[in-house]
Amino acid sequence: MPRPRKPKTQRAATLADVGRAAGVSAMAASAVLNSVKTSSRISEETRQRILEAAAKLQYRPNAAARALLHRRMNTIGIAAILDENELNHYFLALFNGVLAGATHFEQNTTVFALHDWSNDTRRLDSVCDGRIDGLIMFAPTYDAAVAKTLPKHTPFVTIHANTPLEGTVNIESDEEAGANAMVEHLIAKGHRRIMHIAGPKGFVGADRRVAGYRKALRAHHIKFDPALLVHSQFIDFHGYRAMKTWLEENAGQPLPHAVFCANDGMAIGAMQALAESGLRVPEDVSVCGFDDTLASRASVPQLTTVRQPLVEMGRKAAEILLAQIGTLKDVQVPASPVVMPVEVVERASVGRCPAGDRVVPALARV
Amino acid sequence: MPRPRKPKTQRAATLADVGRAAGVSAMAASAVLNSVKTSSRISEETRQRILEAAAKLQYRPNAAARALLHRRMNTIGIAAILDENELNHYFLALFNGVLAGATHFEQNTTVFALHDWSNDTRRLDSVCDGRIDGLIMFAPTYDAAVAKTLPKHTPFVTIHANTPLEGTVNIESDEEAGANAMVEHLIAKGHRRIMHIAGPKGFVGADRRVAGYRKALRAHHIKFDPALLVHSQFIDFHGYRAMKTWLEENAGQPLPHAVFCANDGMAIGAMQALAESGLRVPEDVSVCGFDDTLASRASVPQLTTVRQPLVEMGRKAAEILLAQIGTLKDVQVPASPVVMPVEVVERASVGRCPAGDRVVPALARV
DNA sequence: CTGAAAGCGCTTACAG
DNA sequence: CTGAAAGCGCTTACAG
Numbered sequence: 001m002p003r004p005r006k007p008k009t010q011r012a013a014t015l016a017d018v019g020r021a022a023g024v025s026a027m028a029a030s031a032v033l034n035s036v037k038t039s040s041r042i043s044e045e046t047r048q049r050i051l052e053a054a055a056k057l058q059y060r061p062n063a064a065a066r067a068l069l070h071r072r073m074n075t076i077g078i079a080a081i082l083d084e085n086e087l088n089h090y091f092l093a094l095f096n097g098v099l100a101g102a103t104h105f106e107q108n109t110t111v112f113a114l115h116d117w118s119n120d121t122r123r124l125d126s127v128c129d130g131r132i133d134g135l136i137m138f139a140p141t142y143d144a145a146v147a148k149t150l151p152k153h154t155p156f157v158t159i160h161a162n163t164p165l166e167g168t169v170n171i172e173s174d175e176e177a178g179a180n181a182m183v184e185h186l187i188a189k190g191h192r193r194i195m196h197i198a199g200p201k202g203f204v205g206a207d208r209r210v211a212g213y214r215k216a217l218r219a220h221h222i223k224f225d226p227a228l229l230v231h232s233q234f235i236d237f238h239g240y241r242a243m244k245t246w247l248e249e250n251a252g253q254p255l256p257h258a259v260f261c262a263n264d265g266m267a268i269g270a271m272q273a274l275a276e277s278g279l280r281v282p283e284d285v286s287v288c289g290f291d292d293t294l295a296s297r298a299s300v301p302q303l304t305t306v307r308q309p310l311v312e313m314g315r316k317a318a319e320i321l322l323a324q325i326g327t328l329k330d331v332q333v334p335a336s337p338v339v340m341p342v343e344v345v346e347r348a349s350v351g352r353c354p355a356g357d358r359v360v361p362a363l364a365r366v
Numbered sequence: 367m368p369r370p371r372k373p374k375t376q377r378a379a380t381l382a383d384v385g386r387a388a389g390v391s392a393m394a395a396s397a398v399l400n401s402v403k404t405s406s407r408i409s410e411e412t413r414q415r416i417l418e419a420a421a422k423l424q425y426r427p428n429a430a431a432r433a434l435l436h437r438r439m440n441t442i443g444i445a446a447i448l449d450e451n452e453l454n455h456y457f458l459a460l461f462n463g464v465l466a467g468a469t470h471f472e473q474n475t476t477v478f479a480l481h482d483w484s485n486d487t488r489r490l491d492s493v494c495d496g497r498i499d500g501l502i503m504f505a506p507t508y509d510a511a512v513a514k515t516l517p518k519h520t521p522f523v524t525i526h527a528n529t530p531l532e533g534t535v536n537i538e539s540d541e542e543a544g545a546n547a548m549v550e551h552l553i554a555k556g557h558r559r560i561m562h563i564a565g566p567k568g569f570v571g572a573d574r575r576v577a578g579y580r581k582a583l584r585a586h587h588i589k590f591d592p593a594l595l596v597h598s599q600f601i602d603f604h605g606y607r608a609m610k611t612w613l614e615e616n617a618g619q620p621l622p623h624a625v626f627c628a629n630d631g632m633a634i635g636a637m638q639a640l641a642e643s644g645l646r647v648p649e650d651v652s653v654c655g656f657d658d659t660l661a662s663r664a665s666v667p668q669l670t671t672v673r674q675p676l677v678e679m680g681r682k683a684a685e686i687l688l689a690q691i692g693t694l695k696d697v698q699v700p701a702s703p704v705v706m707p708v709e710v711v712e713r714a715s716v717g718r719c720p721a722g723d724r725v726v727p728a729l730a731r732v
Numbered sequence: 733c734t735g736a737a738a739g740c741g742c743t744t745a746c747a748g
Numbered sequence: 749c750t751g752a753a754a755g756c757g758c759t760t761a762c763a764g
Contacts, residue, residue, distance in 0.1 A: 108476050
């Protein structure tokens with residue numbers, strides 16, 4: 001059985017170690033290893049000796065020492081609510097985008113997992129201590145008062161901020177237009193009795209989708225039916241429970257033609273609840289989501305949804321943040337908010353509205 | 367329209383700034399802010415003045431300066447192949463685990479996204495420069511020769527390493543037992559004609575699952591049929607394509623009773639291919655996966671699968687790494703490999719084997 | 733052109 | 749008990 005590596009790892013070599021090994025000063029070693037012009041004065045033979053010593057000692061310029069000098073860690077931070085027990089495709093998409101953007105400019109990315117925006121303020125604060133050059137917040141729900149306490153020496157960018165932070169660029173998408181287009185699409189497929197499982201009241205992301213939903217109904221003279229609007233949370237399980245509860249409470253009532261969910265996870269949850277009542281998607285009921293996360297392609301049938309360019313939004317956030325930090329000289333910091341376009345993506349979960357009215361089955365099949 | 371924050375952020379306050387503002391030396395400020403015993407000598411009034419100055423200036427001890435002193439960044443790294451266009455629930459689960467473990471011990475986590483283990487060696491190398499105290503690699507496929515070039519001054523832990531790195535703890539799970547238990551479960555449900563969509567040949571994760579599959583067949587005197595073993599890749603789309611191709615090439619042949627896929631994503635892909643041929647899961651064909659990632663609950667029907675405790679494995683990796691670094695004094699570094707238990711999780715995608723033999727439908731319905 | 737020194741921000745060990 | 753100094757590892761600006 002292989003023995004584990006000894007706990008005490010050897011110390012990393014310093015410039016002084018390299019110099020000593022090569023019989024030169026630390027400074028000479030530094031000059032050679034950074035290929036400074038002045039190193040042209042150093043003989044080729046010495047240069048080789050230094051390079052060999054550095055390779056042999058696995059020398060790497062110490063990041064902390066460099067950061068101290070340059071006041072820059074070449075690292076950006078991400079703060080997000082991250083619960084290890086929940087599906088979070090939204091996070092995964094944004095994260096991939098930020099990572100791609102940061103990596104492209106040779107910057108590292110550190111992730112801070114929060115449980116709660118209000119209570120974890122101090123944790124975020126404490127992290128603005130030079131270990132990151134700037135911070136991107138995913139869907140923060142700070143209120144304005146708390147936001148004021150954020151450190152002034154660290155630049156921020158937010159994505160989908162619930163209340164914009166003063167002096168901070170917020171990146172969002174045209175959610176109302178997206179919801180409106182989605183419901184227009186349902187109506188074009190013949191659906192009239194359209195249910196909406198919304199996000200929590202008071203969250204702009206939820207409210208804007210409701211607004212788009214109602215706008216589309218209005219445009220087609222479909223009377224808004226409060227019984228068809230249910231508020232839930234942006235989490236798979238809550239979509240399931242909202243749909244399940246609704247079906248139980250509305251047994252014998254007319255079945256909706258289509259269910260528009262405020263995000264993909266909720267739509268998948270709703271599909272599961274429908275399946276448990278023996279209802280097929282899209283033959284009996286059409287279902288659609290919002291976001292176009294990877295979840296929308298992982299479901300069977302694949303989900304018709306509104307695409308928000310999440311990866312792109314993450315990448316853009318990284319770019320804007322790096323511009324603010326000053327790492328990217330040639331990128332202009334845009335005015336806030338930056339609004340990204342959305343589009344309806346047709347997949348398999350929405351069909352033509354079936355002929356004849358159906359009724360919510362009385363008993364769940366389970 | 368709100369104006370964006372000015373690109374030039376103000377400099378962070380230093381201990382000297384705090385001292386100056388409070389009319390004391392930087393050292394006195396340091397003593398108070400670190401609540402060193404000696405600070406008891408400092409008058410309560412002075413203490414308050416220092417605390418106020420620090421708060422007002424939003425002072426935070428500079429992380430780089432501290433790291434330079436302590437030779438510790440309080441940050442661990444994660445290296446993983448991460449393609450922004452692919453589903454990666456496996457990463458998400460491990461990542462959540464590492465993050466939870468690191469956060470619990472007040473350590474930060476930096477993620478390095480790689481494209482390729484062989485070609486990105488230099489990138490990984492360059493990152494072992496003090497910006498992380500240790501590194502966790504997700505499913506690395508280094509060969510032994512390359513592994514030798516890894517820096518000696520940084521501790522590593524691997525999860526699912528394809529070839530164990532010398533002197534490095536590897537965390538894995540009992541994949542062969544898991545595959546065996548899954549196929550035993552299928553056989554218990556009456557399935558005999560069991561297809562396996564495997565991972566790429568030569569990868570231990572794939573080979574061990576194939577071994578478990580064949581072992582279960584053997585135990586029940588089911589003759590191994592090479593036509594029912596297909597090698598593919600650990601990616602959703604490849605599962606889809608493998609199933610699709612197999613159905614096309616085997617039109618008119620007996621339909622498998624069940625399809626055991628080497629991971630959850632592949633199983634979902636296979637379900638989509640089956641759906642396109644008009645075959646229902648589990649009524650016509652049972653399907654199962656491996657991993658128990660969040661994907662297995664996001665599909666309709668939910669996936670029967672083999673659970674690997676991925677979150678727990680990530681958490682354990684963090685803990686072992688911190689023990690090696692020396693951050694955790696009271697945790698023993700275990701011998702390698704650490705093998706985690708697996709279990710079959712029954713959900714909805716596996717049913718009893720239907721009576722009567724069916725045949726692969728000739729034409730895809732699409 | 734080269735090498736010694738200063739300094740990034742912090743803390744620890746050591747004189748006064 | 750207090751305050752000045754040394755040093756973590758590096759690079760830049762400045763004497764020689």
